[in-house]
Amino acid sequence: MPKSLLNFKYLTFDVVGTLIDFEAGITGCLTEIAAEAGTTVDGEAALALYREARYTDATGLFPDDLVRVYSVIAPKLGLPAGTQYGERLRDSAASWAGFPDSRDAMARLAKRYKLIAMTNARRWAFTHFSRELGDPFYAGFTADDTGVEKPNPAFFQQVFDFVERDGGSKDDILHVAQSQYHDIGVSRRLGMTNCWIQRRHAQKGYGGTIEPAEFTEPDFHFRSMAELADAVDVVAAAPKTVSA
Known part of the structure; x- marks a missing residue:
């Protein structure tokens, strides 16, 4: 005991x-980016892709690594490409x-x-x-x-x-x-x-x-x-x- x-x-x-x-923080930011691009994202699907992208040999320190992660998951979620979006995801941590x-x-x-x-x-x-x-x-x-x-x-x-x-x-x-x-x-x-x-x-x-x-x-x-x-x-x- x-x-x-x-x-x-x-x-x-x-x-x-x-x-x-952090899950709500990540999916919330991705949802905002998707809305601006005229599309939607499934939160659980996005988290699954995040998890797969996050834990690899290329992993960097968190949450800075979200810039790299975004570049990996964006095409799979139908989100716009661009470093500025990855930086936006990273910077969103300050308001989670x-x-x-x-x-x-x-x-x-x-x-x-x-x-x-x-x-x-x-x-x-x-x-x-x-x-x-x-x-x-x-x-x-x-x-x-x-x-x-x-x-x-x-x-x-x-x-x-x-x-x-x-x-x-x-x-x-x-x-x-x-x-x-x-x-x-x-x-x-x-x-x-x-x-x-x-x-x-x-x-x-x-x-x-x-x-x-x-x-x-x-x-x-x-x-x-x-x-x-x-x-x-x-x-x-x-x-x-x-x-x-």
Whole structure:
């Protein structure tokens, strides 16, 4: 059985997909471009093409890589060609919205834990994401900071080192994420306690996130950040058992 939710000092977070709705951000921008061109796009089809184009040997850092990705998927979606459209998709990251429950849930959790961001996005994009979420983070690690992307264990090790310098340990961390591939599987292999936020619980497939080779059963499982924050509040409000 996992520890109580109150036994952690740090919550580490995947940001894009867990707190920031990148799928809506990408499909929204593509839909705007399509409308201007007098056509339409199917959101799920666009995400499938995005996922295929994103994870290749040519992959660059996110979201800068969206310029390249657009050039790959545009012809398949019947969208206009041109670097300016790829740059528009990349730049749209600065205005991507958090999930409706993210900001409030993070504010609630920040009262009890030290919140640490772990994102494969570049620092410039994370700055916008953090602002959208109300700047709730005690610390933030990006692909620019670590030099690697999740699920590379080296990303996690840099966070472990930071927590140790802060007076904690890996056992004090609950890792919270929606991506089975980037976060839940590797966190289990590294001996972390994890919490899966199943953002796509009402949808089929993995959307814009790469499908894992195998599913990892998480220690905690919620469908939203609000559910996690509510669960913490319930545990905190429960009567304390006094031993004889």
